[in-house]
Amino acid sequence: MAGPTRHPRGRGGSTPCSGGDPDTAGPTDLPTPSYVPTRVVFGRGAATQLAALVRDRLGAAAVPRRPLVLTGRGGPAKPWLDQVVDQCRRLGAAxxxxxxxxxxxxxSIQAVLELARRAGADxxxxxxxGSVLDTGKTVALLLSGTTSVAHALRHGVPAPRRVPLxxxxxxxxxxxxxxxxxxVWDDRAGRKHALDHPQLFPDLAVVDPVLTTSAPTSVWASAGLDALSQAVESSWAVAADEESLRFSLPAVRMAADGLHAVLTAPADVxxxxxxxxxxLTAGLAIARTRTTIPHAxxxxxTARLGLAHGHACALTLGAVxxxxxxxxxxxxxxPRGVAHTLAVVRAxxxxxxxxxxAAAARRVAELVRRLGLPAxxxxxxxxxxxxxxxxxxxxxxxxxTNNPRHMSRAQLTALLTALTTPPARTP
Known part of the structure; x- marks a missing residue:
């Protein structure tokens, strides 16, 4: 089986492709920023090469012999799932x-972690x-020791990750x-928590757009809005730098154009x-920058009102x-000052x-409306x-506090009040 086209890692100077068909060459190694150690293979059909890609990335000695394969729920809408899981079985007793x-x-993550430990997963x-990936990342980080998810959230992770991810x-x-x-969500407290650790970076990311075609509209619409929000927020974040901007700004255009494209032709790969x-490109940016007020x-x-995460982000993106x-x-x-912030906002x-x-905010609101999601x-x-x-x-x-302009409690309250007030009717 032919492997992906190889490209240099492009450390420190790489930029993502932002035009045309982004995977006409088939599965391809993409450049990543210097702060992301993950090897990224992108393109239609990439998942059908998963076993070979894992062996190539890890080397024969490190390939798991008993991998935990964590999936979303199956069903007839995912005709590719059995084929991708079969690729994992080629690695060992999955x-x-x-x-x-x-x-x-x-x-929920602890239950998967305990199952993986009992099964001897390596x-x-x-x-x-995102929910499956976050669960899998946490399980991999904690698999080799005895640390619980609750302990890791409170006290951190005492040992490095010892298994491939x-x-x-x-x-x-x-x-x-x-x-x-x-x-990691806390239903009882209505709070979102997060583990943040350099060894939560996967060893390999295999991004095959074909796998996204089975997502129902409610899922891909909210997910796409999350990508758009992450691209925008990572551009203006206080933690952004020149390298992250080379990924975040192209991702803004790709996300908005991609949402329009999928709306027009949902089945078009x-x-x-x-x-x-x-x-993916927005993810490479937020790996450096994190997000800002719309995500906060x-x-x-999401935790208290049950709104889908990406939809919730987009509801305030234009206002912010x-x-x-x-x-x-x-x-x-x-700290780079007003001129820098205004230049990024203009970009x-x-x-x-x-x-x-204002027109950009209206475009975001129109996207939300066209996606069938309420204002x-x-x-x-x-x-x-x-x-x-x-x-x-x-x-x-x-x-x-990662936002470039300070927002007071009074300003935040006013923003929320304005957003939830129905517009006045035109006579």
Whole structure:
């Protein structure tokens, strides 16, 4: 079986492709930024080469003989799943487990971890959306020792990861296949937590756009909005740098164009490829930068109100874009100053193919509408919640302070109030 086309890793100077069919050459090694150690193979058909790619990346001595293969739920809508799992069985006596739930909790991840330990798993291959990838990453990190998920969240991880980790995303949104974080939700407290560790970077990410075609509209729409939000936020984040911007800004255009393309032709693999490339490229950016206010706002909307994560991010993305476009000397939080922040905001607006921040915000809102998702003022559960209570929750997340313009509690409350107020009717 022919392997992927090899390209240099491109450390420190690489840029993602941002135009045309992004995988006409078939599975290809993509350049990654210097801060991401994961080998990335992208392109239609890449998942059918999974076993060979794992052997090539790890070497014969490190290939798992009993890999834990974590998948999303199966079904007739995933005709590729058996073929990809069979690739894992070519590595050894695979232990195949279906992930128990979206938005994984410490308890749900702990159950998978204990199963993997009992089975003697010596590696993890995670095949699924962000929830599956986050579960698989956490299990791989903790598999070799006795540390529980709860202990790791409270006290950190005492030992390095000792087993290989492979990520195969089946949705275009989270970018988890190339980041060092794993999200863990707390249903009882209504909170989002995260493990953040350099060894949560997978050894190998195999990104095959064909695998995303089975996602229902509600899933791919929210996931695509998450990719768009991550691309925009990682561009203006205080933690962004020149290298991350070479990934985040092209991802803004790819995500917006990819969402439009999939809306126009949902079954078209070229459209899916563009959106998958956007998600991956945004993931490579947030691996450095993390996210900002729209993500901080999304966490309680997901944990407390049950909104899909990407949808929740997009609900405030336009408002925060307009807010950041009015940054001044007195409230600029980025040490590079107002000029830098305004230049990045202008670049984001251009990549959204809009003339002004207000027009860019309208384009995001129109995308949400075309995707069949409600606007903030149409969400009864959001209108019922006290904006000041929601604001207090949002302020407790560190992503809030990664924004380039300081937002006060009063400004945050006003933003939430404005978003949930129905627009006045034109006579």
């Amino acid at each position: 232990v195949v487990v279906a992930n128990s739930r979206p938005n994984p909790t410490g308890e 590696g993890v291959v995670a095949i699924g959306g 492979v990520a195969v995303p089946t949705t275009a949104g989270s970018g988890a296949e190339v980041t060092r974080t794993a999200t 070229t459209a899916r490829s563009l959106l998958s490339r956007a998600s 706002l999304s966490y309680p909307m 874009l307009c807010f950041n476009a009015e940054v001044g000397e007195r409230d600029c939080h980025d 984001v607006v251009r990549h959204l193919r809009a003339p002004t921040p 903030p003022h149409q969400l009864a559960q959001l209108r019922r919640i006290d904006p000041t209570s929601l604001a207090d929750d949002v302020l407790s997340y560190d992503r809030f």
